[in-house]
Amino acid sequence: MEKVAPFELTQEFLERILEAIEAGDFAFIRESLEQVRHEDVSSLLEELSADQSKLVLQLLDKDVASAVIEDLDEYTRSKFLTVFKPHEIADYIDNIETDNAADILNELPVKVREEVIANIKSPEKASHIIELLRYDEDCAGGLMAKELIKANVNWNVVECVAEIRRQAENVEKIYGVYVVDDNDTLLGRVSLKEIIIAKSNAKIADIYKSDVISIYTYQKEEEIAELIQKYDLESVPVINVQGKLVGRITVDDIIDVITEIADQERILMAGIAEDVEEDDSVWVLSRARLPWLIIGLIGGLTGARFIGFFEEDLLKVASLAFFIPLIIATGGNVGIQSSALVVQSLASINVFESSLWQKFFKTIFVAILNGLVLAGLVYVFVYFSYDSKLAFIVGCALFTVVILASLLGTLIPLVLDKMGFNPALASGPFITTTIDLIGLGVYFMVAHLLYQF
Numbered sequence: 001m002e003k004v005a006p007f008e009l010t011q012e013f014l015e016r017i018l019e020a021i022e023a024g025d026f027a028f029i030r031e032s033l034e035q036v037r038h039e040d041v042s043s044l045l046e047e048l049s050a051d052q053s054k055l056v057l058q059l060l061d062k063d064v065a066s067a068v069i070e071d072l073d074e075y076t077r078s079k080f081l082t083v084f085k086p087h088e089i090a091d092y093i094d095n096i097e098t099d100n101a102a103d104i105l106n107e108l109p110v111k112v113r114e115e116v117i118a119n120i121k122s123p124e125k126a127s128h129i130i131e132l133l134r135y136d137e138d139c140a141g142g143l144m145a146k147e148l149i150k151a152n153v154n155w156n157v158v159e160c161v162a163e164i165r166r167q168a169e170n171v172e173k174i175y176g177v178y179v180v181d182d183n184d185t186l187l188g189r190v191s192l193k194e195i196i197i198a199k200s201n202a203k204i205a206d207i208y209k210s211d212v213i214s215i216y217t218y219q220k221e222e223e224i225a226e227l228i229q230k231y232d233l234e235s236v237p238v239i240n241v242q243g244k245l246v247g248r249i250t251v252d253d254i255i256d257v258i259t260e261i262a263d264q265e266r267i268l269m270a271g272i273a274e275d276v277e278e279d280d281s282v283w284v285l286s287r288a289r290l291p292w293l294i295i296g297l298i299g300g301l302t303g304a305r306f307i308g309f310f311e312e313d314l315l316k317v318a319s320l321a322f323f324i325p326l327i328i329a330t331g332g333n334v335g336i337q338s339s340a341l342v343v344q345s346l347a348s349i350n351v352f353e354s355s356l357w358q359k360f361f362k363t364i365f366v367a368i369l370n371g372l373v374l375a376g377l378v379y380v381f382v383y384f385s386y387d388s389k390l391a392f393i394v395g396c397a398l399f400t401v402v403i404l405a406s407l408l409g410t411l412i413p414l415v416l417d418k419m420g421f422n423p424a425l426a427s428g429p430f431i432t433t434t435i436d437l438i439g440l441g442v443y444f445m446v447a448h449l450l451y452q453f
Contacts, residue, residue: 007036007037007040009040009043009044009047013032014044014047016028016032017029017032017044017048017056018048018052020032021048021052021055021056026059029056029059030059030060033056033059033060038064038067038068038071039071041056041060041064041068041071042068042071042072044056045057045068045072045076045080046072046073046076050079050080050082050083051083053080053083054080054083054084057069062091062092062095063095065092066092066093066094066095066096067095069081069092069096069104070096070100070104074107077104077107078107078108081104081107081108086112086115086116086118086119087115087116087119089108089112089116089119090116090117090118090119090120090121091119093105093116093120093129094120094121094122094125097145097147097172098125098128098129098132098145098146098147099132099143099144099145099146099247099249099253100145101125101129102129102132102133102142103137105117105129105133106133106137113133117129117130128146131146132144132146132247135217138220138221139217139218139219139220139221140215140216140217140218140219140220140221140224140238140247140249141217141218141238141246141247143221143224143249143253143254143257144217144238144246144247144248144249145247145248145249145250145253146246146247147167147170147171147172147248148167148171148178148237148245148247148248149163149164149167149171149174149177149178150163150177150178150179150180150184150245151163151177151178151179151180151190151204152179152180152181152182152204153179153180153181153187153204153205153208154182154203154204154205155203155204156200156201156202156203156204157195157198157199157200157201157202157204157207158200158201160177160190160195160204161195163177164177164195173235173250173252174192175192175234175235175250176189176190176191176192176234176235177189177190177191177192177195178212178237178245178248179204179208180244180245183244184244184245185242185243185244185245186212186214186237186239186243186244186245187208187210188208188209188210188211188212189208189209189212189237190204190207190208190209191209194207194208195207212237213227213231213233213236214236214237214238214239215227215236215237215238215239215249216238216239216240216241217238217239217240217241217246217247221254221257222257224236224249224254224257225254225257225258228249228251228254229254229258233251234250234251235248235249235250235251236248236249292429292430293429295429295430295433296429296432296433298433299429299433299434299436299437300433300436302437303436303437303440306437306440306441306444307324307440307444309444310444310447310448313444313447313448313451316451317390317447317451319386319390320390320393320443320444320447323378323382323394323397323443324440324443326378326394326398327394327397327398327401327439327440327442327443328435328436328439328440330374330398330401330402330405330439331401331402331404331405331435331436331438331439332405332431332432332435332436332439334367334370334401334402334405334406334409334435335405335406335408335409335431335432335434335435336409336431336432337409338363338367338405338406338408338409338410339409339410339412339413339431341359341363341410342359342363342409342410342413342414343413345359360410360411360414363406363410364403364406364407364410366406367402367403367405367406367407368403370402371398371399371400371402371403372399374398374399374402375395375396375398375399375402376395378391378394378395378398379391379392379394379395382394382395389450389451392450393443393446393447393450393451394443396446396450397439397442397443397446397447400442400446401435401438401439401442401443404435404438404439404442405435405438405439408431408434408435408438409431409435412430412431412434
């Protein structure tokens, strides 16, 4: 078997393709991309203009070209499809599973979308796509694919195998066969292994498993992701409220959902108020970032005023100012670490209140240990650099800030979750601003008490 080396999109390769496009050397482009996987061709198209991408795509086999369109990120694809006519888009949609086809069509203007659907060759596929477009994108109905293999409970193994062969061309990945009755009501599932080892005259009714896990069309993507992770499923059948089998969701679809959810969490943790895309306007990008920046600004100004209250104290012992950044930075780091761990726990599918409180107390013990280590290190440094009283003040303040930051970093996400807010809000500017102010307060109060100002 010939081994294909991993493809690397180099500047040299890109320039050769661009030169070939300019010179009209289509044979070179075909030959260069013949052994390149469709995922890597997608990476190449992201570096080309829409017109150049269209030309390259038209040189590829139709199945490969359709897979390339699926792999493109939403921003690149929406820009790229503007140079195609509706009937050209429909040609590619014909080779794409209904769930992904519906997602792609959702990115198009309504008029273009309708024209594309009108040009799809298979009326059945067009009907399925229209059905999927009626569902919200973030629910099972919007995620599912209509392509699946089902067998009637009254069939035998020979009839089931014949159905698998008949549908094999339409179904990209076969994980098993769903068993239904005459009304298409989902009864269970039979694995490919069970079909292979069963006798040819065996009845499906005798070999299928009825304990199949299914989901309703209205269930949200987060629930589905948790279900697939919890039970380690490769695919899950989707049913309507009458219990009829209407589609399936594969683990590939859920990986995309999990990635998207993780991206949204990172955006929130970075202090961006809403989900943004690369092609959003300057105003939208600014609006998404400003709220938390303003909150951070207010926190900074409040901190400045707070330090101003202790101006006389700082004039008497100027060396107190040297350790303000240390107290603030350490408190912020500890708070973010604690909140990140709690947010991760809350995102787990197996979280119970008892285990959360167990983790809470564990976090506090960890904070005490870390606080003692950090306070000890800073005490030694300040003792030999300045004096024992200042060393004691900085050490005590740092220890207290580490404990409080851990408490807040743990409690704030829990409170937000109980109130119905996304706990990831506690992992960005919100937690750092809060802990900065508390850290300053603790530091100066400890100093005030020990120096007896």
